[in-house]
Amino acid sequence: xxxxxxxxxxxxxxxxxxxxxxxxxxxxxxxxxxxxxxxxxxxxxxxxxxxxxxxxxxxxxxxxxxxxxxxxxxxxxxxxxxxxxxxxxxxxxxxxxxxxxxxxxxxxxxxxxxxxxxxxxxxxxxxxxxxxxxxxxxxxxxxxxxxxxxxxxxxxxxxxxxxxxxxxxxxxxxxxxxxxxxxxxxxxxxxxxxxxxxxxxxxxxxxxxxxxxxxxxxxxxx
Amino acid sequence: xxxxxxxxxxxxxxxxxxxxxxxxxxxxxxxxxxxxxxxxxxxxxxxxxxxxxxxxxxxxxxxxxxxxxxxxxxxxxxxxxxxxxxxxxxxxxxxxxxxxxxxxxxxxxxxxxxxxxxxxxxxxxxxxxxxxxxxxxxxxxxxxxxxxxxxxxxxxxxxxxxxxxxxxxxxxxxxxxxxxxxxxxxxxx
Numbered sequence: 001x002x003x004x005x006x007x008x009x010x011x012x013x014x015x016x017x018x019x020x021x022x023x024x025x026x027x028x029x030x031x032x033x034x035x036x037x038x039x040x041x042x043x044x045x046x047x048x049x050x051x052x053x054x055x056x057x058x059x060x061x062x063x064x065x066x067x068x069x070x071x072x073x074x075x076x077x078x079x080x081x082x083x084x085x086x087x088x089x090x091x092x093x094x095x096x097x098x099x100x101x102x103x104x105x106x107x108x109x110x111x112x113x114x115x116x117x118x119x120x121x122x123x124x125x126x127x128x129x130x131x132x133x134x135x136x137x138x139x140x141x142x143x144x145x146x147x148x149x150x151x152x153x154x155x156x157x158x159x160x161x162x163x164x165x166x167x168x169x170x171x172x173x174x175x176x177x178x179x180x181x182x183x184x185x186x187x188x189x190x191x192x193x194x195x196x197x198x199x200x201x202x203x204x205x206x207x208x209x210x211x212x213x214x215x216x217x218x219x220x221x222x
Numbered sequence: 223x224x225x226x227x228x229x230x231x232x233x234x235x236x237x238x239x240x241x242x243x244x245x246x247x248x249x250x251x252x253x254x255x256x257x258x259x260x261x262x263x264x265x266x267x268x269x270x271x272x273x274x275x276x277x278x279x280x281x282x283x284x285x286x287x288x289x290x291x292x293x294x295x296x297x298x299x300x301x302x303x304x305x306x307x308x309x310x311x312x313x314x315x316x317x318x319x320x321x322x323x324x325x326x327x328x329x330x331x332x333x334x335x336x337x338x339x340x341x342x343x344x345x346x347x348x349x350x351x352x353x354x355x356x357x358x359x360x361x362x363x364x365x366x367x368x369x370x371x372x373x374x375x376x377x378x379x380x381x382x383x384x385x386x387x388x389x390x391x392x393x394x395x396x397x398x399x400x401x402x403x404x405x406x407x408x409x410x411x
Contacts, residue, residue: 062330065315071372078263089367090319094335113264113274123256179311 041158047117050103052152059184060148066140066182073140077129081116084108119153120144126220136207137175141184142167148184168214172200294375295360298352301383309384312377316369325388337365342385343392355382 038044058064067073072080084107095101107114120143122128134140140147145156157163167174173196180186189196204211213219261267267275285291299305314323322328325342332338340347347354359378362368373381396404 062319062334064319064330067315068319068372081264083371085367085371090331090336092367093337093365094331112272115266116264124258124260124262125255 036158041160042155043158044154044156046152046154047119049116049152050114051100054151055147055153056149056151073130074134075131077127077131079130084114119155120159122159127222128220134181135178136171136209137178137181137203138167138171139176139181139183139186141186142174146184164220165215168219169211171209171211171214172204173197175200175203291375295356295378299376299379299383305380305383306387308377309380309382309387312373312381313384313388316373317381320366324392325385339366343389348389348393352379352382352386355385 034040059066066079069082069086070079071082072078084104087101087104088108091101091104103114106112143157143159147153147156176183176186177199180188189199203209261275263276265275266273269275270277279285313321318329319331320327320329320336320339321342327339327341329339356375356378358366359369359373359381360375361370369378399407
């Protein structure tokens, strides 16, 4: 009876197993890296928009408060996109002939809304509510970044669960006084982190925030 | 065990491995969980001729809270520190881009070519009743659009109250100050 296995069969088997283990590890590393890369999180990417609206100009340059356009942010889950009427509050008088704003004028004339492409988006299984975050003093800049420095809107942070939980598990240091929520460049406490820490601790108590419950699944997923 | 019977067994062993490797990759795609078959705010819809899922209410619709809104608009709230604080905040959001923080009309938008609004400190506006400011916020005036969709009725009264405080701040007669306040101004008593 001939030999079933050649002399090198053992070595080949071991090499094969080693390759398999390396492949699984490599795949894990690759997928993990991919999920954290800006390809998956879209951090820093701009999207093409019907009008190249500049937050840098309107927020940084003119100093218009976020709530002038995003009127729902204090009272509802959605911050709200301004209707064309809001754009035309100023642009009925200034830059009235600018070709860049032609889609805005067309929208007002026809009643057809501008089709903006969404930049800050969480998946449908996340029930994010703007009003409660703003009411408790989580500033806009924490999630949306320095929009006053963005000529074109881009995502500033990876909207991943780990990033949400970082704050949910320790909300105190992220809270600001309510009248500073929309300020982009607020730095009063940067030199006195102790004040900020103390304020956060007091507010967590005052508002009855329970960090131990803030990472329950059903806080965000229903 | 025959060859045919062994194949499903191998498939069973490999399936979890494959799922482990492909699972996160699939999750990275825009799957059904991430984009559920429902309308998010402002999402387009093919159901309606105008392509919007967010339909405007039909002509003549009366909102459920309309009587409450109308009552808030008709009734001037009592003056209080809270009302002024609210008015100051709302004035800062909706009015300062044109009217400026002090109400003289030197906001950032007029410096870019928007017609300069009248100063809130001219005699005509100092003598106007608070309801006049509420009315202008509600219906607009001249090149100023209506702010009815942005400023709630109660907030319009709060802004009107704050305008009163602004006007007083720029036109306070010296005689109305206490000796202590006059001393702080540096004028002596």
